[in-house]
Amino acid sequence: MKNHNKGVKLSSGIKGLDEILYGGFLEYNSYLITGGPGNGKTTFCLHFLEEGSKKGEPCLFVTLGEKEEQIRKNAGKLGLKLENVHFLDLSPSSKFFIELEYYDIFSPAEVEREPVTQAIKEKVEALKPKRVVIDSMTHFRYLATDVFQFRRQVLSFLRFLTENGATVLFTAEASAEAPDSDLRFLADGIIELSFSEIGRQLEVKKYRGSDYFPGQHYYEIKNNRGIVVFPRLLFTEKEVNINFEKLSSGIPEIDELLYGGIERGTVTIISGPSGTGKTTLGLQFIKEASGRGERSVVYTFEESVEKIIERALSTNIPIKSMIDKGTLEIKKIEPLIYTPCSFAQLVKEDVEKRKTKIVMIDSTSGYKLSVRGADLTTHLHALCKYLNNQGVTVFLPTETKKITGEFQIAQEDISYLADNVIILRYMEIKGELRRAIGVLKKRLGDFEKTLREFQITKYGIKVGEPLKNMQNILSGAPISIEET
Amino acid sequence: MKTILILSKLIKNLELMADFLQKQGYNTIKASSYEDLDKILIDPYFDIAFIDIAGYDNNIWDYCEKLRLLNKPFYILSSCNNPKINEESLTRGAKGVIVKPIVIKEFLAIIKSLAR
Structure with a gap:
């Protein structure tokens, strides 16, 4: 004390x-x-x-x-x-x-x-x-x-x-x-x-x-x-020595987008409409962390633990063995039981007692709906800051309302919380709904400015080459540069 | 040593008043009903009386008349400052009306003046 x-x-x-x-x-x-x-x-x-x-x-x-x-x-x-x-x-x-x-x-x-x-x-x-x-x-x-x-x-x-x-x-x-x-x-x-x-x-x-x-x-x-x-979290909690090494996603194309990966101890918003694969992308980073023997915790506010496991298995993420090894824990947060401070305490205790290295809060809108309290963005900010100071890497899957059309990172103004923003978007090409991935922000380094096609298959995440021959991708209705 | 008669329906009021007066060097006689009062008035060996009228019916005024006829100085104790009670009290011979709760300093001054 x-x-x-x-x-x-x-x-x-x-x-x-x-x-x-x-x-x-x-x-x-x-x-x-x-x-x-x-x-x-x-x-x-x-x-x-x-x-x-x-x-x-x-x-x-x-x-x-x-x-x-x-x-x-x-x-x-x-x-x-x-x-x-x-x-x-x-x-x-x-x-x-x-x-x-x-x-x-x-x-x-x-x-x-x-x-x-x-x-x-x-x-x-x-x-x-x-x-x-x-x-x-x-x-x-x-x-x-x-x-x-x-x-x-x-x-x-x-x-x-x-x-x-x-x-x-x-x-x-x-x-x-x-x-x-x-x-x-x-x-x-x-x-x-x-x-x-x-x-x-x-x-x-x-x-x-x-x-x-x-x-x-x-x-x-x-x-x-x-x-x-x-006690509410204080930004000035003691900092541990943070090594800003780059954490690979395990997908070479995503690492190329991120110029090697995301830095340890940073906050990453994964933004996209429902069903674009935000949680799966977060789990992909966690899978890699598990391979390094690092522990991660997913706090799920919306989906059940079983659903997340099922979904991960269907995309070739060996989630059960990760849980068995103790490198992953998925905690379902029941709605309206926690206040922002009691939730923060739960996360804090886990990080301090069990040396957790990655925390995913799935999702920010679920957090806002499930946790009772005023000024939740400030509380989420404090929690992220605390986790950063502890060298913990944070993923915040964040849903955008619009499936296509007008570009938006998140419904609420939470982008300032993030060191990195990865965007996932739907795009319609020749009557087919496909997905695109891109990086919008990376505070600690440069990144590839192009968008790439993003697919979730039973073999895992697949990311294509930069979509250099297309434009207006973020509008949801891209057009071929050759056509223009 | 002067003797003071106190009448009240509330037993605790009688106890508190008696304790207080005894500490001041007075003897006390306690009464809580008309029967008690009837017995005391057969041989009225008290010098002063304090009559707490709360909880009694209109017959209390007849007893006040008796005290007046016996030339015993008495005060009425009332829970409120009511002009009707004040008028009735004075008409029946009371020296005055004291509104409860009693302020100790004023009360002592009244007793001393009556005792003189």
Whole structure:
């Protein structure tokens, strides 16, 4: 973990959050976890305490809303172990309702503040906790006579806890009537949680005394795993030494088009209408990589794994033996399960743990349809950049809508992501639909500017000589130069 | 030591008020029903009364009349500032109406003035 700042940091108990906080929470500081109902504020805090209890640190959870029993039960479902976490349950019991505990003669501030304060004071002095969670601080708002008193009480309470050796997380239930803006000023750090149709997101809004990874990061709450945070990918992830050697396609004519092949660690868009052979062309490069003993992963968003295997076999790509050898894995990405960050995390983990050298995301439009989230192009850009920095070669089969006619690289403006653009096009010659291949862009070197005929046969991909005697090929209706 | 009668339907109100007044050095008598009040009024050995009218019917005003006839200074405790309640309270002999929740400082000042 990068140590960006001075001061000891305590792990949050959530790997992804520690990455965002560059190590965790600064010791003896207090942090506000804020967000609407159901965002997992309490669960974030429980991870923090579980982490402390694993290390043998005394940990205290002060609950003013939910009952201890209920919290432990919910934590159990999420796979969190709280056996060694101490609880101070100040939530109202059922007696409050049944045994006429209700009162209105004095304000709660007059009646409850003292016993609540006393109970916390006694517990903290007896336990000397290293980690404390207050869930929620909003309760104290109702025990204060006015805003000024509330601010003073919270400040003094947090100081009491930190001066007694604790690092504190506290939650707040912001509402229109009681916004938590004042608590934001009192905390040393703020983590804001939100939930929308594109998924759960968190953002560090403030972190006194430390750098942090800014921006929105996705997270999920999973049974038996609790909270999993997916930090968004940063372009400046550590670069490995990239060797820009040329990777052959294994087809001499394609290599001629590319003046030897595509460079390792680059992004290649294979653009073309449906059925032109984009995936097959990508698999051809992967077949060659497999021959070199390199591992590749195809993330398929549209087609099933079986279909891809079947298609590859019909074009003489020995895909089954590649899978058996472990040089190829095809992963079907089910729609709407992943957020851009969780998908990026999946790819990242695979690359880092299994030394994957080629990644094919099939296809970019499938990615945009299947992955929930806003600004997907930016996320895809970040993922490609990260993979490049790791020396991974990326193929992005990209569908164009128009079968023939007006030329287009992709439906969305993603060509800027690419170091290389290979185009596949249909062309109609004498009433027969044929395909053409060409290279449009190659950032790291020169390439052949001609188009060639491209065929997919049961013996594999076949590419012809440059179509020098034809023009208007990209229009889809080429004409012979002799005719003109 | 002065003795204060407190009447309220809510048991917790009685407990809180009694605790508070005892800490201030007063004796208290608690009542939560007309029956309790009837018994106390047989031998009214209290000096001041606080009558929380919430939850009682119109008969509460007859008891206020009795307190007035006994020359016992009393205050009405009400959940809201209602002109009708204020008028009725003063007509029946109350020294005033205190709106709940009670502000401790003001309450102490009232008790001290009544005790004098």
